[in-house]
Amino acid sequence: MDEQVVAEGSGGVSSPVNKSQVKSSKVRITWPFYVLFAFVAGLVGAILAWGFLSESLASLGIPDPGPMTTAGLPFLRAVGWIVAALSAGSFMATTFFISPREIKRSAEDGPQKTSYLNRSYLSVDGSIAARTGSFAAICFGLVAIVMIPMVMSDLSGQPFTEALKLQNWAIAFEQVALAKAWSWVAGFAFITGIAGLFCRTWLAQPLLFAGSIIMTVPLGLEGHSAAGGDHDYGTNSLLWHLVLMLLWVGGLMALIAHARRIGPNMDMAVKRYSIIATYAVIGMAISGIVNALLRMDFSDLFTTHYGLLVFAKAVGVVVVGMFGLAHRTFTIPKLEKDPKNSALFTRIAIVEVLAMAAVTGVAISMGRTPPPAPEIQDLSVMALEMGYSLEKEPTLLNVFTMWRFDLMLGTIGIMLLAFYMYGLVALRRQAKKWNHMRTFWWVLGCITLVVTVSSGIGMNMPATFSMHMVAHMLLSMVVPVFLVLGAPLSLIMEAVAPGKPGRPGLHEWAAVMTDNPLLKFIMHPAVNTIQFIIIFYALYLTPLYEIMVSEHAGHLIMNFVFVISGYVYYWEMIGPDPKPEERTHVSRLAWLTFSMPFHLFFGVYLMQLQVILAEDFYTKINLPWEVDLAYDQLVGGGIAWASGSFPLIVVFGYLFRGWFREERIVEKNYEARAESTGYADAEEYNRMLARMNEGHDMHGDYYQETFESKDKGKDKE
Template sequence: MTSSKSAPATAGPLRTRSVVPVVILLAVVAAAVVIPLSGMSTEVALALVGVPDPGVLTTAGLPAVRAMGELLAAVAVGTALFAAFFTPPQKDKTLDVDGYRSQRISSWANIAWAVAAALLIPLTLSDVSGRTFWESLPPDQWIVAINQIDVASSWRWAAVIALVAGIGQRLTLSWRWSVIWLGVSVLSLLPVAATGHASGSTAHDIATNSLIIHLFAAAFYVGGLVAVLAHTMRGGSRVALALRRYSVVATIAIIALGFSGIINALVRLHPADLFSSTYGLLVLAKALLLGLLAVFGLAMRRRIIAKIESKSANAPVDRGTLLRIGLVEAVVMAGTIGLSVSLGRTPPPAPLYVPTRQEALLGFELPGPFSFGTVLGLWRFDLVLGLAAVVLLSLYVWGLVTLHRRGDSWPVGRTVAWAFGCVLLFLTTSSGMGMYMMADFASHMVGHMLISMLVPVLLALGGPLTLALRALPAAGRGNPPGPREWIVEFINNPLSRFLTHPIVASVQFVAGFYIIYFGGFYEALASEHLGHMFMNVHFLISGYLFYWVIIGVDAAPRQFSPLYKLMVLLSSLPFHAFFGIMLMNYKTVLAENWYGGIGLPWIPDLLQSQQVGGGVAWAAGEIPLFIVMLALAWQWYQSDMRDARRGERQADRDDDAELKAYNEMLGEMSRSDRRG
């Protein structure tokens, strides 16, 4: 592979080992913090669970391996981020030397993270059963652990996803694929959210969502810093630009860490427990470390950037500055990771009351039957989709302000559509609707139809990609791609071209309904908070992809006439209607164990609730269909008007040559008829 012009002239062979001592140091720090802190509460935790001591290999090894695994996952994410977004691709869209080096580091980190996650399976079995680590190590015991222990199953999925990312990064050199492997690397952290106190506590929906945000933010913060340090140590180019971009990432990450940490503490701690319990003291220590990182890290990065820019845009940071500033910050963050893992091993204070069955299963309790009063009177902020709605609306407003300052206009209708879409997404997920969706099939289907059928229609009509392309500045020739270039690449790549084919978009949109509900997946998804969140995200993305193709005002990889889009839309309608009819006539209760376990007293007949949900699915397409038809008619009218104006301009340029030629043809035909 040839290097790009931006690479150093003396790049030389790959030197991925230059960062290995740094990663080892951070792993040692994380383990040194987590082992003694976890040991402080090990005896209490074993007594609460009622299992014998499994031995030091488990009591010390499990938290140490977990801390090192999470650190490796962070390194994998950060270096994958660097390869995808901090280095420019070559002309043939392959990674340059710096990007290739970062992706190689990410690959090895992902593989090591997969090994650590796999090792946590027998360690978890040993911890839960009280048997020694060696007794839990045989392969047949792994199968027992995966089948019977949810935490062990989560480690299985983390290992598989990380291994896929690590192998994939070894096999591809394309810059486009580097973005995909970054997404897969981030996804490997998702199962970790199901392995702590968050998944088993009251308000576990809020606790799990906040833990997801916490894990992702920590991975980008720590891993991004390690990637920048590795790049600087090997004499890479554009260090100032990399630090500027990382500083933006770190600022967002530290805010997310603080926000999610506060939410987690509020869920599991009473204020009086902060100073009177081991768990509370650990929370305070972690908050203090994060505060120091926020002040120290951001201030020092500004000094480093200013020092580089005062010399040259490509001037490297000297090793002394790197060790004094970057390593100190990384070591503190590694210690914070160890502290976080020890929190997961420390029993939180006992709750002040015994939770009800609903609270144990849902994380909250519903006050009464589904109604407009209960839906609008209950509010429970969804930290994933509710926060996404707020962020999406804020970014859209930023784009409008940018255009306004530049003197550019933007259609009011698009703004109204986007605002209504974001507000509706927020109401569906963060009002009482989001709460009832988890406990009642009919309510779930109402929310499902809103998220998959109505919200995507409004978002597609908002034209967010067009607004972003007009508002964002270009990265500049030779620089790593910025957000504007990423959007252009998102639109113009083979995968988007495939997914936006009307047939593919229709099939993925419709088939998802049948596969989830009739393919045997619904009970597993409905009974887990992560599964419920997956369904909501899937419905939103698949719906947006479909309506982007049908009525979207943004540029798309494929262009079709309004008539063709109308035919695709009408051809998909029977499948939506048939899905609702199947639900109304289905005699088997979906997720019966889950809904029966919740036992809502106002829903004595689960099958009837399911039939009502089928009726909702059958009838819910009317309002979105009306909006889509209006949008298609308007787009059709605009297309005809553009063609007419284009014809008029052409006629003005050539003095109606086409019309005169047509009239002459008719006259010649008439004369031929008379002669005949």
């Protein structure tokens, strides 16, 4: 009999394994491949950027900064994107691909709550992946620090050694937008990386995964796509492109490491990644086409350097997509039969990532290659500031005839609707019922979201304060109410069966979103009320509004904050989805009543405000119709007062009706219990009153006799 050792299996469960099996499947290191991937991406980017150097410098009108910047900038930027993808992919793996240690559920864990996942720690394989993601984030932060003087050198034409001087760093932070973006990248990357080194619970991994995505966002808000006409489309399409690239490239690198560590559940991990990669490739293709069409015409595809790079990148994406098809056709079926047989997957995946690295290098070189000059170069100030021009003054009717689809929140609205419909189809297949009113509210919420950001409301939102306030009220107080009443998390938990032991899936992840310590803290009535109210005052009572409204990035951030803050607030107030702690309708009514004066006062404050918010920006865009900024702000304050109080009154009525129903239920339960016990409680209550009455009579006789004896004594005196 072979000697046995104990190895960690699925979800951290220990199981006996033969030593001969361990020798035949030796754990192998992966970091040399990470270095190879980064080097290939950097080398391709540096070679292409060097080849197009003369054209770039001539277009920009700057002197040659020297070989250290010319080759170093694209090389470092490509390396940075590879390590950023490695960080995002590693945290994505610890969140969705690698199961945590399985622990026994307690008696408190009901069918709708899987809080055992909140208490789970990462397995050995998950801990290694998390450490990889943390070090990759820290490396990305170091690259970002070096990129600050590198960008300064590239844009000014001075040698890199000169840009390294401290006085030039101050100039870079003050005058160079891309240098500011890299400084933000460094801050987010260091926070994510350092936090990841100390977090070993599963519950922290989704937050670290989000951090690894957020640390790249500042770069998506700068560059070719963030300048000139249609820069709203350019920026949004680039953000989609970059985020999907992180998931696509990073996820595959994480799977290679997982396979070389002989990680458990390899078949499950590859299958889940395959789904993500399929949608990522489709999304990258669509966003890439949109971004390319904004920068050049089809005739420029083979006649300009920029067009050739676009074509080379498109070919590279198709080639890498063929590798993905090979995985679906050959490797996944083999892994489902034998999860430990990952050699074929690893060999194909390594070649695939090398191709991805080359494509990344091509994409990086595009950042230093100027796109073809547009045919129409006399863009208005409005088009330069907003990305497009407005020709009609908005009215109650024509705002719904204007249309400019929002690539960010508009796309998200369509995706949310598709996700919900998929869940309903899954329920129907299982012959399960679902409340049709919930479907109605969700569909209405998705449609309202798309219409708000894509119609004339969204188009005029950056142009005037009054239209900004209309959009703000819709995104924070109307759309969230509709979406919350759709109960999406309950739909997931109802439509998706729980995962097998040690293999949590969509059901468990949705359940964790309804029951975790962070949500419990945020949904405390005091915290939730403050976070919802403070957004109004912090945005409009400080210089923050003028900063945010003048940049497309600011509009994106505001829109997301409005929707997310409102969703959390109304989820706690009226949401049918489970919560960490269910409070009575009376309690929620009390907190709502407490918050209403703050909302009403905010609108009144805006109407009485004498200072015009963001006056310089609104004056600069030079609208084709006359706008009285003071009156427009007064109208905006009135909109905030009226439209802000109306949803709160509706919610107040909803909670009041719920309170009435609670009282009716209590009354019915009491009547049913009384009938079943022959009104024993009522009889006992009557007897108690009778005893109290008898005691009162006895005390009354005693006091009367006492007073009479005292009166007799006085008479004798």
